[in-house]
Amino acid sequence: MAKPVYTDDLSTQVIKVDRDSIHFSPEGKLSVTDTSTENALIKAAKILQQPGGVVAFPTETVYGLGGSSLCTESVKAIYAAKHRPADNPLISHISSIEMLRSKLLAPGQEIPEVYKPLIEKFWPGPLTIVLPVGDSNKSPISPAVTAHGPTFTVRMPVHPIARALISISGIPIAAPSANASTRPSPTQAAHVYHDLKGRIPLILDGGACDVGLESTVVDGTVDPPMLLRPGGVPMEKIKEVGGPFWQKIIHVKKVAGKNEPVRTPGMKYRHYSPTAQVVMFLNSGNGTDATHNYIAEHRLNGKKIALLRSKRFVEPEDGVFQVVRDLGRSGKAIQKNMFAELREVDELGVDYIFVEGVPEDHEGLAIMNRLTKASSVIVDGGKETIRGRD
Known part of the structure; x- marks a missing residue:
């Protein structure tokens, strides 16, 4: 052989x-x-x-x-x-x-x-x-x-x-x-x-x-x-x-169980995850209050945090984020830039990556599929869902 x-x-x-x-x-x-x-x-x-x-x-x-x-x-x-x-x-x-x-x-x-x-x-x-x-x-x-x-x-x-x-x-x-x-x-x-x-x-x-x-x-x-x-x-x-x-x-949003066979990649196991903890924000307006409240509640002052913004989040002015990147405004731009930016900011040694979610239509459905799997925490209108890092 x-x-x-x-x-x-x-x-x-x-x-x-x-x-x-x-x-x-x-x-x-x-x-x-x-x-x-x-x-x-x-x-x-x-x-x-x-x-x-x-x-x-x-x-x-x-x-x-x-x-x-x-x-x-x-x-x-x-x-x-x-x-x-x-x-x-x-x-x-x-x-x-x-x-x-x-x-x-x-x-x-x-x-x-x-x-x-x-x-x-x-x-x-x-x-x-x-x-x-x-x-x-x-x-x-x-x-x-x-x-x-x-x-x-x-x-x-x-x-x-x-x-x-x-x-x-x-x-x-x-x-x-x-x-x-x-x-x-x-x-x-x-x-x-x-x-x-x-x-x-x-x-x-x-x-x-x-x-x-x-x-x-x-x-x-x-x-x-x-x-x-x-x-x-x-x-x-x-x-x-x-x-x-x-x-x-x-x-089909279902994720295959531990012992369940799958028909296509992406239905099982953790995917798309940087080393840093990813926190995704949904229904959070321009992002300022939501991200600042999360930092305060979780005592993240002093942590190195990157912000990936897209359609609604504004450019922060207070220096709380060490790294700020624009993913783009259109669905095509966001999906093209998303993985590259996740990797690049992760390699800068940040502790957390805050990322803005998008509506789940057209390209947004695929974008949110990937971001959800990459995220450890999802903040939706102030309510937190902890996904863990399996």
Whole structure:
């Protein structure tokens, strides 16, 4: 048996690649005009083709840590590098519909018709769909990808580097976010290096991610259909283009229990958490009274506190916060900046991060999904809910 590429003491190489040099024709044919970018993609693809081979690469959502969806050794290497629980399933990434049909579906299996309008509109893009594994004895997917469950998840990224890497390697790539498990998701190559240096051989640096948080996951194998994880495609858009079936979609807010199997990442375990304690404020006006009252009640004077504000909180004037950052005013700006700012202020050594919550519509649904999981305390109109840090 081949020795896995993964080890605890790897020298991690970071290679810059030019996304603008990568092009796909309408028929899906790939061309790369920059030689160094093409060589980097080929090098990464060769690693992925080896049993146990993993690399990190950018997508439009966040950076992913990828390995072959068809190779259990590679999938185990992903879990090991991230310290990720093995019962947390992975999303497979494809470069074309043909790859889905030829490499992931069992013989005789078809893509359900209910997904066709969503695929036509949102693929390639930040939408993940749930499909049945079919006959597990005939399925080409490693059972480690599905956490031995009866379904798998798949999406086609629009980011040219991700799609080109999958195309050149010729294999579907299982890829969770390229961070240490429970940490905020990485949206820059530096975030990946911070968490996984010495654990993976290669990071493709394609700059900052465009969307900034993970893909939307929908399950159309059940009726009514379910939104399992809000993300880069708002639920309103799914209803708009999906037809009558998707008008019935419901948002599943339930978190899976300790011994309960899950169908998609993000339904189990602590996620997106900095080292500092995160306190989220809802229905708190311009933020001044709510944040000052919390500091006074919890005797936090003298603590180093960062404030991440967005739509309504005003710029503080009294110097009580050592760090103040703007996440943006629009939903798209907030979701793009959120993980990066959580990481950056955390690395400044703050004790607390106060963050302003947003309304749960459009991009706000996904933003609040992530912020809620990152928070230890939620202050809603002055009422505190302690979530703990499991």
